Amino acid sequence: MKWQGRRGSRNIEDRRGRRGGVSTAGGVGGVGLLFILVIGWFLGIDPSFLLQGNDRPADYATGAAPSAEEETAAQFVSVVLADTEEVWGNIFASQIGETYNPPILVLFSGVTQSPCGNASGATGPFYCPVDQKAYLDTAFFAELRDRFGASGDFAAAYVVAHEIAHHVQNELGILGKANSLRSRVSEADSNAISVRIELQADCLSGIWARNVEAQLGTLEQGDIAEALNAARQIGDDRLQRQAGRVPQPHTFTHGSSEQRQRWFATGFKSGNIEVCDTFGTDRL
16 A cells, blocks of 8 residues: 555544543544454554644653554554545545544553543454544554454555444444444344444445545555455454354354455445445345
8 A cells, every 4th residue: 555655634632652541632533332352453643743733742751652663553544544534525425415524533552541431452443433533552553463464554454444434334323323223132133233333334444445546546456455354364253263262153243254355345346335235134
């Protein structure tokens, strides 16, 4: 993915290097619930890059400053976030005739707080619809690459795009209805709804990838393969097997590897939001 030297987003709240930090940095701007995974997830942002024209909060007095690797990851993520803003802004205008309101991306190290509960490396990246912010731990890049075998910058871009896709669902009014229904049904039915939420986010991520290629021309050979591999590596069935368990579909919350890959590919091939109706099909 061609990302060096390109525009980064200012819709970042950087809490890295601050134990349980809550200070605000960068610009402003704004799924699903606190989805629990068996894995740790990711990321980071460069405060000097994002704080142009703003007052810098207190220095990293309560924790270690981000490493050089985290700062590189930070620059990359800011570009990916900016791409989501441009792409979804165009899609909302052309396909549904509405304005897209981008989310804030909160970057943290170790642990932080959100209205949806504490965020940590154990809970993984998630979108909180209460404050319309996506939360990402800076440690996930290495985790994704070294533990799960999903290397490459577009594998990481897919994860960012997936969380932003949850915000797209929130903007479309889908997420609130789905989560409201989840709160009124059994655990197994709630899990089934969660799978539909997550697979739709994978499909929307595919739409984003198609438009990155069409609008921005920044994809390189092998990028889509990296995203598909990441989707495969974090399928519920694969994670359960890695944990020494027999896959139990009624416990899935994100979908199988095959499902995640297929829905991403569906969005990428079409580019139309309508094809991502995971709630209106019997075949997930």
